[in-house]
Amino acid sequence: MSEPVTVVTIVKGRHEHLREQRRVLRAVAPRTPHVVVAMGDPAIDDVVGEDDLTTVVHVDVDPCGLPLARARNTGVSTALAAGAELVVLLDVDCVPGPDLVESYRRAARLAPGALLAGPVTYLPEGVEVPQDPRDLTALRAPHPARPDPRPGSLERAGNHDLFWSLSCAVSASTWVTLGGFHEGYVGYGAEDTDLGRVARSRGVELVWVGGADAFHQFHPVSHPPVEHLDDIVRNATTFHARWGDWPMEGWLVEFERRGLLLRSAGRITATADGQVSAGDGGSVHP
Numbered sequence: 001m002s003e004p005v006t007v008v009t010i011v012k013g014r015h016e017h018l019r020e021q022r023r024v025l026r027a028v029a030p031r032t033p034h035v036v037v038a039m040g041d042p043a044i045d046d047v048v049g050e051d052d053l054t055t056v057v058h059v060d061v062d063p064c065g066l067p068l069a070r071a072r073n074t075g076v077s078t079a080l081a082a083g084a085e086l087v088v089l090l091d092v093d094c095v096p097g098p099d100l101v102e103s104y105r106r107a108a109r110l111a112p113g114a115l116l117a118g119p120v121t122y123l124p125e126g127v128e129v130p131q132d133p134r135d136l137t138a139l140r141a142p143h144p145a146r147p148d149p150r151p152g153s154l155e156r157a158g159n160h161d162l163f164w165s166l167s168c169a170v171s172a173s174t175w176v177t178l179g180g181f182h183e184g185y186v187g188y189g190a191e192d193t194d195l196g197r198v199a200r201s202r203g204v205e206l207v208w209v210g211g212a213d214a215f216h217q218f219h220p221v222s223h224p225p226v227e228h229l230d231d232i233v234r235n236a237t238t239f240h241a242r243w244g245d246w247p248m249e250g251w252l253v254e255f256e257r258r259g260l261l262l263r264s265a266g267r268i269t270a271t272a273d274g275q276v277s278a279g280d281g282g283s284v285h286p
Contacts, residue, residue, distance in 0.1 A: 005105055006084035007032055008075035011092040012039040012066060015047045017217050020129055022048070024095040027133045032101055033082065037075040039066050055082070065187025065231050072165065072191075073180040080172050087175065090214060091166040094120065095129050097136050097213030099151065104169040107154055107209040114205040115178070115196075116169040117158070118212030119148045125218045136215050149210030158206035163196030167214035177202055182242070187231030190239045193247045224251040229260060233268050240266065 007025060011018050018036070025034060034054045038044035040061035048054050057078050059071050072089060079087045086108050090096060100118065107116050119142035123129070130136060142148040146162055149155040170178070178198055185191035199206060225232070232248055232255075239247045246252055252268075255261050262269045 003085040003105065003108070004083050005029075005032055005086045005088060005101055006035055006079035006082065007088045007090050007096075007101070008035045008037070008072070008079055009090050009092050010037040010039060010068065010071040010075060011044060012041045012061070014092045014219075015043065017093050017219070018044070018047055020217060021090070021092060021095050022054075024129060024133050024136075028096055028098050029101040033079070033084070035075045035079050035082075037071045037078075039068075039071050062186045064234065067183070067186055068188075069181035069185045069191040070183045073183065076170070076175060076180065080175065085172050086169055087172075088169045089165050089167070091216070093217050093219060094166055094214040095133070095136070095217065096167075097211075097215060098134050099211045100167070100214060103151070103209050103211035103213075106152075107207060107212070108169065108171055111154060111156065111205065111207045112171065113174055113177075114156075114207040115163065115174060115199045116207050116209050116212070117146075117163055118167045118169075118209045118214060119143070119146060120164075120166050120214045120216055122216045123218050127218065129215065129217060136213070139215065140213060142213070147208040149208050151211035153210040155208040155210070156205060158208050160196035160200040160206050161193060163192055163199070163206055165192045165195070166216065167212065169209075169212070174204060177204055182238075184238050185235045187235065188225065188228035189232045189251075190235040190247045194239055194242065197243055224254045226255075226260070229255065233261060237268055 036048055037057045039059055045056055048056050057074055059074055076087050088104055104116055121141050147155045181191050182194050236247055256263055
């Protein structure tokens with residue numbers, strides 16, 4: 001018998017992307033339960049509608065920003081309480097490829113106790129998700145900074161700093177070992193990298209799963225994400241306090257180059273242009 005799998009998605013806004021994700025999920029894995037965690041977005045109930053396979057859970061928005069870590073933890077806890085043995089976290093902007101669920105299920109058997117992650121293709125502007133999800137495979141162009149094992153294969157002993165929650169999977173027992181995402185992170189950035197570090201520190205292998213493809217629907221982004229500057233500085237400071245080095249190094253360097261912040265060995269200080277709070281780093285390990 002196949003182990004029960006549940007997909008978890010957290011969301012605020014992005015209603016059309018959520019509808020498209022759910023359409024594709026029902027096509028490629030029709031009886032797979034779905035937990036949708038709405039962060040301060042009561043309209044999600046209407047977006048989901050009546051669906052006996054979907055559970056909508058609501059969490060309040062933190063005054064500092066979206067509680068991404070807490071929302072993911074809530075979603076996974078809800079799935080496990082309902083009997084899931086394997087949970088797939090899928091970003092609301094992503095639709096699952098034809099073999100995503102089954103590839104993660106197979107990988108969980110071959111690499112028990114591992115943290116699993118799959119390739120993600122970012123669809124360019126103007127490219128829509130095909131009506132037939134089988135046609136997604138022709139659009140594959142996985143993010144070049146992450147491993148891309150051939151379908152049916154696993155790439156073991158992955159670099160934990162490359163972990164992302166856009167598309168990942170974890171068994172119930174591994175989730176207990178990890179303890180979930182650290183809820184000290186609020187808003188954009190660093191909670192994924194932190195979970196990867198926790199996995200490494202607790203002997204949980206990161207395994208990349210060939211065939212577990214997800215496809216990220218287009219939306220405009222900024223480089224660097226200046227609109228998330230407050231979140232990034234706050235969360236980078238939290239990460240530094242836990243691990244002793246800085247996450248999101250490329251963004252911090254670019255913010256510094258633009259004069260939005262000043263950085264020393266253990267401290268980020270805002271400039272007048274940046275208008276973000278200063279934070280102290282330390283060496284407190286989780």
